Amino acid sequence: MSGPGLSWLGIVRLGLVQTALGAIVVLTTSTMNRVMVVEFALPAMLPGALVALHHVIQMSRPRFGYGSDLGGRRTPWIVGGMIVLSLGGVGAASGTALMGTDVVWGTALALVAFVMIGLGVGAAGTSLLVLLAKRVQANRRAAAATIVWMMMISGFAVTAGIAGHFLDPFSSARLIAVTAAVAAAAVLVTVLAVRGLEGRSPGAAADPAGTRAKPPFRAALREVWQEPEARRFTLFVFVSMLAYSAQDLILEPYAGTVFGMTPGQSTQLAGMQHGGVLLGMLLVAVTGTAARASATRLLRWWTVCGCAASALALFGIAWGGSAAASWPLRENVFLLGLANGAFAVAAIASMMTLAGRGRARSEGLRMGLWGGAQAIAFGLGGFLGTVAIDIARQFFSDPAHAYALVFSGEAALFLYAAALGLTVRLAASSPTGESAAPSFGEVAMTEVLQGR
Numbered sequence: 001m002s003g004p005g006l007s008w009l010g011i012v013r014l015g016l017v018q019t020a021l022g023a024i025v026v027l028t029t030s031t032m033n034r035v036m037v038v039e040f041a042l043p044a045m046l047p048g049a050l051v052a053l054h055h056v057i058q059m060s061r062p063r064f065g066y067g068s069d070l071g072g073r074r075t076p077w078i079v080g081g082m083i084v085l086s087l088g089g090v091g092a093a094s095g096t097a098l099m100g101t102d103v104v105w106g107t108a109l110a111l112v113a114f115v116m117i118g119l120g121v122g123a124a125g126t127s128l129l130v131l132l133a134k135r136v137q138a139n140r141r142a143a144a145a146t147i148v149w150m151m152m153i154s155g156f157a158v159t160a161g162i163a164g165h166f167l168d169p170f171s172s173a174r175l176i177a178v179t180a181a182v183a184a185a186a187v188l189v190t191v192l193a194v195r196g197l198e199g200r201s202p203g204a205a206a207d208p209a210g211t212r213a214k215p216p217f218r219a220a221l222r223e224v225w226q227e228p229e230a231r232r233f234t235l236f237v238f239v240s241m242l243a244y245s246a247q248d249l250i251l252e253p254y255a256g257t258v259f260g261m262t263p264g265q266s267t268q269l270a271g272m273q274h275g276g277v278l279l280g281m282l283l284v285a286v287t288g289t290a291a292r293a294s295a296t297r298l299l300r301w302w303t304v305c306g307c308a309a310s311a312l313a314l315f316g317i318a319w320g321g322s323a324a325a326s327w328p329l330r331e332n333v334f335l336l337g338l339a340n341g342a343f344a345v346a347a348i349a350s351m352m353t354l355a356g357r358g359r360a361r362s363e364g365l366r367m368g369l370w371g372g373a374q375a376i377a378f379g380l381g382g383f384l385g386t387v388a389i390d391i392a393r394q395f396f397s398d399p400a401h402a403y404a405l406v407f408s409g410e411a412a413l414f415l416y417a418a419a420l421g422l423t424v425r426l427a428a429s430s431p432t433g434e435s436a437a438p439s440f441g442e443v444a445m446t447e448v449l450q451g452r
Contacts, residue, residue: 005137011144015151016193020186022155024089032096040100050114055379057118064123065368066217075198077127082190085120086183088113093179097172130367133352141349142288146281224365236420238373243413245381250389258321258400276337281345299346304421306343311414318407321400
């Protein structure tokens with residue numbers, strides 16, 4: 001760790017950056033999605049493709065992390081990324097508004113804007129996590145991850161409420177104006193939040209002229225991939241986040257189709273899941289902070305057990321369809337959220353721990369590698385979950401059996417993630433990164449991340 005550990009106030013200040021980031025993202029992924037589909041009667045696949053595009057663009061996270069490693073400072077990347085994200089948000093609003101009169105040019109503008117959104121999220125989000133990793137004490141990392149993610153969720157909620165108020169009565173001009181106001185506020189909050197927080201980079205102080213050569217990006221990425229823990233953790237992040245996101249778009253339709261829930265009831269079901277996620281995050285935060293000396297070992301325990309518990313909850317949901325009349329689906333979904341929240345925060349805190357391990361001055365590249373794997377998984381997960389349901393229903397006349405097969409497959413992914421988590425050591429590893437030959441999954445992942 002460089003410099004003294006961040007205080008709780010410092011952690012909250014970085015959480016404000018995540019709040020600002022979430023404020024812009026929720027407008028582009030929710031509000032503009034609804035406007036395209038409802039107000040302008042455009043195909044739902046259009047906003048779906050745009051949102052998927054911003055996830056794909058975040059494959060650039062390793063490159064942004066590498067760039068921040070070169071200078072040793074993360075603040076310029078956080079602020080610069082937020083500015084690009086804000087411009088992308090305003091561009092997306094403008095493109096959405098233009099679709100009301102010219103779908104072709106509006107879509108073209110939105111495409112450029114969502115590329116900027118992906119770039120901005122990648123640059124700001126990666127550098128923010130690296131700064132947390134370098135400046136937060138080990139026993140505070142779980143709590144820091146919880147605080148930062150809860151503040152991002154609060155950014156979703158607060159922005160949705162306030163922006164929703166000012167968007168009525170709806171007009172294209174209002175959409176652009178509200179988005180511009182949120183974007184300007186996000187940049188201002190970010191600048192004030194990070195001002196003076198990072199301090200001078202120790203690497204810059206030791207090498208003010210920048211004389212220490214760093215290998216080119218691809219060579220640096222290969223060096224990091226040779227580190228066994230970085231490679232294993234990348235595959236773990238991809239598999240666990242794929243399982244995590246695959247159930248997002250099929251759980252509520254399952255509740256309606258198999259359990260006969262109304263739209264209002266299935267929405268409440270989603271609320272119960274999010275409540276479980278929140279409680280799971282808080283459990284990891286409290287136990288991780290109290291553990292002190294054993295905090296790192298406890299993170300591994302939470303990560304593995306959270307994945308295993310998520311698998312059991314998904315198996316329960318899959319089995320419950322055959323006894324829909326008596327199965328406690330709400331409680332089952334709450335337990336799924338609890339396990340998801342626990343493993344997700346523990347995994348993020350583990351990222352902070354592992355980012356500083358291995359070769360020096362590669363923290364940003366490691367964090368970017370894991371962020372890229374997460375972005376790919378999120379981009380694929382929701383889509384593949386829905387595709388799997390459509391295929392399964394072609395072979396099963398009873399929808400409960402089709403959903404059971406898909407949920408069981410997601411549970412199997414979580415079990416695989418738990419097994420991968422057992423192979424990741426959060427203790428310091430050899431600086432040389434020597435290890436056995438990578439598995440097929442590890443090789444495939446590096447091919448994707450290097451753009452081959």
